[in-house]
Amino acid sequence: MSDFLRETSVAPVGEGLYRGHVAPEWNIGDNPNGGYLMAIAVRALRQTLAHPDPLSVTAHYLRPGLADAECEVKTQVIRTGRTLSTARATLVQEGKARLELLCAFGDLSAPAAPAPAHQKPAAQLPARLTLPPPPTPPPEACVARSGFIQGIDLPIGQRLDMRLHPDQAMAGGASQAEVTGWLRFRDGAEPSTDALLLFVDAFPPSMIPVLGNVGWVPTIELTVHVRRRPAPGWIQGRLCTEDLDAGRMIESACLWDSEGQLVAQSRQLGLVLAGG
């Protein structure tokens, strides 16, 4: 079993109640990565719902998660339809809610509705109706992520192999609040739809090239749309800060698989506490 599958697994312990363990190997500094916590909650929802793929997952981060500690996930089905299941989940540690989720699950292997005549298979979609990956040098020509650029320890580097665009300055002063690069599991596990929930939140904050070291950027809310089941291989990512004001930032991320298909999009509301 892969590190990711083992360390996001939850066991049913009651009606809509699951128990798991938050492993410290996915930390950013002292805090479990937000996408990792989301993936744990989604593993519980997967056991509750009939549909296989998380199409839309919104998580509100109520309190920091606790690393190397037990967690409980409470799930509640809101509606089950023919093509869609809607549900909520709460991830609890030491009696306190840490994450609140609202999700829609569906089946990415089937069309959502009778396909309109003008729609083509994904591989033939015109670029104007999807987002093609940005030009990024291949992983072997990129640089390994170091904790140095964010000024905090990155235990998550034990689990994820991350490569960043060699031309993106990480010292501040760049003209674009953008980070691009590549991600894969260190243990050789291939990406899954659940892994994409983690991957959208694993790159360094995209405002670093402009502002320099900004430390830990707590997420208030993160919404992920999984668009396609990823092909095996590296996942390519692009993050950009869309708006920063009064310490609140909006950051968008896109992920593509090794075949160049858009596999996930996300947007988050986060807090910038320090830096410059």
Place this chain on the structure above:
Amino acid sequence: MSDFLRETSVAPVGEGLYRGHVAPEWNIGDNPNGGYLMAIAVRALRQTLAHPDPLSVTAHYLRPGLADAECEVKTQVIRTGRTLSTARATLVQEGKARLELLCAFGDLSAPAAPAPAHQKPAAQLPARLTLPPPPTPPPEACVARSGFIQGIDLPIGQRLDMRLHPDQAMAGGASQAEVTGWLRFRDGAEPSTDALLLFVDAFPPSMIPVLGNVGWVPTIELTVHVRRRPAPGWIQGRLCTEDLDAGRMIESACLWDSEGQLVAQSRQLGLVLAGG
């Protein structure tokens, strides 16, 4: 009292329970506009929560809303912090849940945290840390929205004055899945943060310039981030389809106020049922 305030108002009828009326004047075809229903639910949350501004609102559309019918909104506070309140709400009609919301409220007139030294006031933000409005001719040089382009009646035109970019072909075949234009209330009411929840969802689907008439595009999930309180005057909007596959589309919207400041962003997962 403005049409919008009157027709989104809800009265408390119990602990976390509010009652209102869904007016038919905000319909797209036979269905109440999704952003209008979101605004009704947020009016109820406003009466429940201590913080004044909806910073992040996610709505899952479980069933179509009913126009010209009573509605109930059930609210539940998840967490109240010093700078943030998190809550859920359910909009119910005829005993069935129509919308499920998960929201964070805050105060847009105050910084989220002690401002980092490098952060400047919003008006001086470099373009690379916000999204400037696209070049669009002024409202008087744009064309009024007609129901014709979407092939359905637009009762919402009674309430909203909408102008679209004169060069955007609405017959299909365009090179970009993008719609830009202007919005304001017909009765002269100025935009509010609640109004932005409606405005992000009021423009025609942005895939129309590429695909032509696509009919009613039901929303599965819509997340809105309100970024700033809008200045009086027209609201400028830009929508684009980011990804369309197997009948499921992701569309993003941005709104700017009359001073050119980004006031709201949204992204939705919707279904394309017909067209071409």
